Amino acid sequence: LKADPALAIAWVGRGFALGKLGRYEEEIICCDKAIELDPHCSDAWVGRGFACGMLDRFEEKVWCCEQALALDPENATAWNNKGVALGMLGKFEAEIRCCDRAIAIRPRYLSAWVNRGFAYGKLRWYEEEVLCYDRALKIYPFYFSALLKKGIALINLKRYNEAREVLDRALTVEPDDPKALYRKGLALSMLSRHEEAVACLEQALSRDPGIADAWVVLSNSCFMLGRLEQSARAFDQAYYLDARDVRMGMRRGLSMLKNGRFDDALRSFSEVFGILLR
Template sequence: MFSTAMTSPIESAASSLSPAERFYRRGNGAFQREDWPAAAGFYRQALELDPAHGTAWLNLGLCLRRQGHIEAAYGCTLRAQELMPDDPTVLTNLGNILVDLYRAEEAVACHKRAVAQRPDDIRMVRNLILALREAGRFEESLTACDRYLEQEPEHNQVLWERAQALFYLERYPEAWTTFEHRWQRAAIREQLPADLAFWQGEDLSGKTILVFEEQGFGDKILCARYIPLLAARGATVTLLCNPALHGLFSTLPGKVTAEVTEPEAFDYAVAMMSLPGLFGTDPTREAPPPPPPLMSKAKLPERLQQRLDAGNGRWKIGIVWSGNPAFYNNSKRAASVEHFLPLAQIPGVQLYSLQKGPNEGDLAQAGGSGLVIELGPYLKNFAQTAAILQQLDLTIMTDSGIAHLAGSLGLPIWNLLHYRPYWLYGSTGETTPWYPSMRLFRQPTPGDWDSVFDAVAEELKRSQ
């Protein structure tokens, strides 16, 4: 939470400001442009001149946190707290950093102190809700949501967090209902005709329905299982989704497209993530519908097939260490590629990297090129990835879209979970009803990947 330490939008004349204050305000300008290195530089210059400038320490900590320098951010925020011990903005930022450092209980205490002073500040309330969830205190997280909703019943951000708490509590009917409030902030609905009816479970015999994607690739693959159920009710289905999924979804009933020019021509529309609730999915009572048949026989380019065949009879194991870095919680769910490299030392094992995106280069930086055969740079879409997975003996990875893909194909997948994973996987256990072929390996304590990989290595040695 950014602090300007100004009580009025009217700034004093530059000549009346101290040199430290001038640097501080230049830092604020850079901060608002999201130029974190420049802002940090100005705040440091301000602090050289005035080490007792509390908000400069606070904002420097924010810049460092945005750049991933969590320990340094913590130190700066502690300096701010020394100067402003009861300031709620300092307390809530300190709480956020403590969550980053896997110290959720201490974070909750900080956020509670902040909210006690500003109970109507939604940013501070939401920070408390998130910290309670990270601490596994789901009932308290739900209570905090409900308390705020008493004064602002339609606040979409709090309703979203309420749905997450309900999912973790496995109160699925109520969770799915609350989850629908996300459309108060969804841009996709604004792009559709106002008179287009959203499907709420009506008879679909002879009707047309537009199903549109939302959220990450994993969620789209997860919810593909409901497309055949719509068709079974008599609907003609059109699925609007990312072209990278078109080949994979080509086996689903209906049409798959990247563009719809006349959405008003459909009788109904529905979002993919609304389908589990509309079909009454409650894994505590009954297993979710099984994943549908997906295209997994795509012909691979010769160069890609050659790399796959280079294992020389070894046990072929695919690895992925990071999901989309833009995902808000990716820093917790992702592991480092260095954690995977010792698996290549196990006799008879050949690792294949399926990593895509900005983290592809991690392997070379860690010195793993050659030891691990890289396939990621050659993969163009999910149908190709599915064809690769079919030829592997096992996939071991941290949670992301490919885990959902392997699970949907019914292939062996070891999904390595951080301490507070996606609600889909619950809080305990080695299995999930959503993907029977998936085995879950969980962090025993927050941030403890070492124990996870020790367990994986031992299990690999036993499995050969």
């Protein structure tokens, strides 16, 4: 930029670097500068959309992706990112359609296959979800996100032994991941292997004590083993976390309402109701 301050792609690159540092507002400013210099720079619109998504501005992210696609309809990244944003707005069938477009352009697009599966999962179409993760894992067998999400989908299908095996594979890639440890503990609990479940859940919670669902499952497994005091302590911790998350979710939703972000507010309130119904 010192040599040529009018080089649009350099502004995109600067924005990308700032985004890697978590400075998303500054990334947007850089992308805006790139668009001002070159209105046909689709990469700038994609970068801007990504930053908006990281700031939970999902409607704006959709709009940015649409601007990119108007310039370059074959931009697989823009289709995938638009799908992610639509999914965050609860529009899962639209997300699947966007992922389909991304995959048609780039058939080995790992992220698009995983996002497609995630959207199917949100629609409770778990068999289709598993197939998407299988496609991703055929391309790259050690893709942690696909392994973890496949394990979760298999739990939802009550295929607990298969889920445990897949989660074991995930843990060979990321041995300390608390989400994978929790889900493996859940699968073991559902198989009535409570001693193993407790050990797994305690590992998960030592790494992330904020997983309320893991405390609930730990409470249940301890109860089944006759460890009533430990069961009660785990349940109390889950209740404390749920109450905290409800308060935070309500405050976040009300703030979004005041700022006119109605879809985001609805999503936040839906998460609160999910906690209350657990």
